[in-house]
Amino acid sequence: PLNPRTREVPVVPQGISRDDFLKALEELKAELGEGNVEVNDKPLKDGWYMEHPNTHDMMTILDEEECVAGAVVYPGSTEEVVKIVKWANKWLIPVFPISMGRNLGYGGAAPRVRGSVTIDLGRRMNKILDISPQDYTCLVEPGVSFYGLYEELGRRGLRDHMWVDTPDLGGGSIIGNTVDRGVGYTPYGDHWACHSGLEVVLPTGEVIRTGMGALTQGGENTWGVFPYGFGPFSDGIFSQSNFGIVTKMGMTLMPNPGGHESFMYTFPNEEDLGPLMEIIRPLRISTILENVAQLRHVTQTVAASGLPKSKFYSGTGTIPSETIHRAAAQTPAGDHTWAYYGMCYGPSHIRAYKLAIIDAEFRKIPGCRKIDPFTLPEDEYFWSRDRIASGTPDIHELRWVNWAPNGAHIAFSPVSPIRGPDATKLFQLGKRIHEQYGIDFMPAFCVGLREMHLIVEIVFDRDDSEEKKRALGCLRDMVDEAAKEGYGEYRTHLVLMDQVAGTYAWNDGALGKFNEKLKDALDPNGILAPGRCGIWGKRYRGRGWEM
Numbered sequence: 001p002l003n004p005r006t007r008e009v010p011v012v013p014q015g016i017s018r019d020d021f022l023k024a025l026e027e028l029k030a031e032l033g034e035g036n037v038e039v040n041d042k043p044l045k046d047g048w049y050m051e052h053p054n055t056h057d058m059m060t061i062l063d064e065e066e067c068v069a070g071a072v073v074y075p076g077s078t079e080e081v082v083k084i085v086k087w088a089n090k091w092l093i094p095v096f097p098i099s100m101g102r103n104l105g106y107g108g109a110a111p112r113v114r115g116s117v118t119i120d121l122g123r124r125m126n127k128i129l130d131i132s133p134q135d136y137t138c139l140v141e142p143g144v145s146f147y148g149l150y151e152e153l154g155r156r157g158l159r160d161h162m163w164v165d166t167p168d169l170g171g172g173s174i175i176g177n178t179v180d181r182g183v184g185y186t187p188y189g190d191h192w193a194c195h196s197g198l199e200v201v202l203p204t205g206e207v208i209r210t211g212m213g214a215l216t217q218g219g220e221n222t223w224g225v226f227p228y229g230f231g232p233f234s235d236g237i238f239s240q241s242n243f244g245i246v247t248k249m250g251m252t253l254m255p256n257p258g259g260h261e262s263f264m265y266t267f268p269n270e271e272d273l274g275p276l277m278e279i280i281r282p283l284r285i286s287t288i289l290e291n292v293a294q295l296r297h298v299t300q301t302v303a304a305s306g307l308p309k310s311k312f313y314s315g316t317g318t319i320p321s322e323t324i325h326r327a328a329a330q331t332p333a334g335d336h337t338w339a340y341y342g343m344c345y346g347p348s349h350i351r352a353y354k355l356a357i358i359d360a361e362f363r364k365i366p367g368c369r370k371i372d373p374f375t376l377p378e379d380e381y382f383w384s385r386d387r388i389a390s391g392t393p394d395i396h397e398l399r400w401v402n403w404a405p406n407g408a409h410i411a412f413s414p415v416s417p418i419r420g421p422d423a424t425k426l427f428q429l430g431k432r433i434h435e436q437y438g439i440d441f442m443p444a445f446c447v448g449l450r451e452m453h454l455i456v457e458i459v460f461d462r463d464d465s466e467e468k469k470r471a472l473g474c475l476r477d478m479v480d481e482a483a484k485e486g487y488g489e490y491r492t493h494l495v496l497m498d499q500v501a502g503t504y505a506w507n508d509g510a511l512g513k514f515n516e517k518l519k520d521a522l523d524p525n526g527i528l529a530p531g532r533c534g535i536w537g538k539r540y541r542g543r544g545w546e547m
């Protein structure tokens with residue numbers, strides 16, 4: 001839908017007059033070309049995942065006009081990114097870099113500061129600069145998506161040779177997902193851990209390379225194979241931050257393991273969660289369970305059918321447990337509370353060895369069922385997990401957004417050890433607060449290696465402001481209450497960044513102060529993505545921007 005603008009356009013960032021803002025944009029047009037600078041004065045179009053807007057968050061939890069861009073610019077090279085950054089410093093205009101802007105559930109393409117100029121890197125900087133079949137590495141620009149790389153491997157006849165690790169939704173940028181520390185589901189699922197070397201434009205316009213790319217001649221031969229280079233490892237400060245704009249990144253790719261096989265187990269009762277975690281932990285840490293394992297609650301499994309809640313329930317409030325189980329009983333996966341999706345890699349004799357151990361362990365939970373994949377129809381969610389865990393991008397995951405009319409989603413994602421009491425405590429906490437706010441609870445536990453993220457997606461009607469208020473209230477309460485119990489988020493939505501950063505306050509907020517010191521040193525005018533991850537430059541601090 002086209003949403004007419006409800007406030008004055010163009011949106012001018014605070015601290016500059018409308019005339020100066022328009023004059024500054026004219027100046028930038030002269031540098032980048034007329035077509036590469038767009039004032040955002042048209043109706044806001046939400047589109048959908050594959051045709052998403054770059055001006056705002058199509059799944060906004062606030063009013064759409066809150067976190068909205070004043071203009072969007074399209075650099076074609078690192079040199080043009082440098083020009084934009086210098087321009088921003090000259091005019092003191094906040095800029096917000098995105099790679100592709102498909103960061104759904106975490107803010108999409110939206111800038112934190114209203115009226116910021118969005119730097120859409122992906123539109124024109126979308127080249128795969130290198131793929132090395134010998135080293136299993138690649139070098140990409142911000143506009144390369146997981147789908148894009150997958151297709152290129154196909155074109156070069158390399159898909160059987162090596163795999164791309166893909167997150168739940170494959171349409172996003174590899175760089176965008178990696179710098180936000182997103183995850184995927186093959187053994188290469190920790191994207192940040194799998195990257196190697198960055199090229200970064202600093203907020204004042206210098207260009208640096210980290211790792212082996214910093215060698216005098218550019219380091220192309222070892223860029224992707226050794227991430228550390230020499231000296232302090234600086235890459236970390238360019239993830240979940242606003243200290244630089246990443247224009248190139250090396251990424252490692254997974255060798256085809258020579259076979260793979262998805263499996264699915266279900267467990268009947270909510271209370272099975274604790275004992276199950278005690279079984280999963282040693283298997284996962286010793287990599288008998290080889291990929292990010294997902295343990296999903298039946299409400300999300302039913303929602304993943306893509307049918308709206310109204311198909312199952314016409315009452316008010318949260319959907320009753322009996323109704324969900326009755327609906328689940330009609331599906332091939334059955335009526336159990338928990339479903340475990342995993343994959344085993346390697347030739348069949350190796351798989352058989354590991355699968356036997358997993359089977360014996362899982363069956364210790366009374367009532368455990370192993371689902372035979374060949375009983376599952378082609379469009380069953382299981383096959384989406386199967387594709388993702390074997391390096392094939394997919395977008396089936398989005399289906400549960402249909403649970404609400406005009407469905408949108410926002411996530412609560414705390415980290416905990418893989419222990420029964422922790423899983424149970426977080427599950428109870430989420431369930432209680434969801435009930436308080438009248439929201440259906442859809443938890444999924446994603447087991448990384450030594451830790452797990454609990455991912456709770458709240459689905460809401462983006463046209464219903466009362467429902468959005470409840471969703472945000474529910475999230476804010478979960479963040480605070482989880483923090484009191486010692487659980488912190490691994491990543492968060494734009495709107496919650498100040499709150500989440502505030503939960504990492506050990507020693508009188510020492511880490512936050514350190515980040516502010518870095519911010520002021522690297523970005524003295526505070527022009528780059530102000531407020532991202534709760535970090536504000538001194539021009540913004542203490543002036544009421546935090547929320």
Ligand code: ADP
Nearest residue numbers: 098099100101102103172173176177180245246
């Ligand atoms: P995706 O295209 O994978 O959905 P986004 O482009 O939305 O990812 O990126 C997620 C967030 O990460 C952005 O909102 C932005 O703050 C940050 N980001 C993305 N790309 C870059 C980049 N190249 N340099 C610096 N920050 C980036």
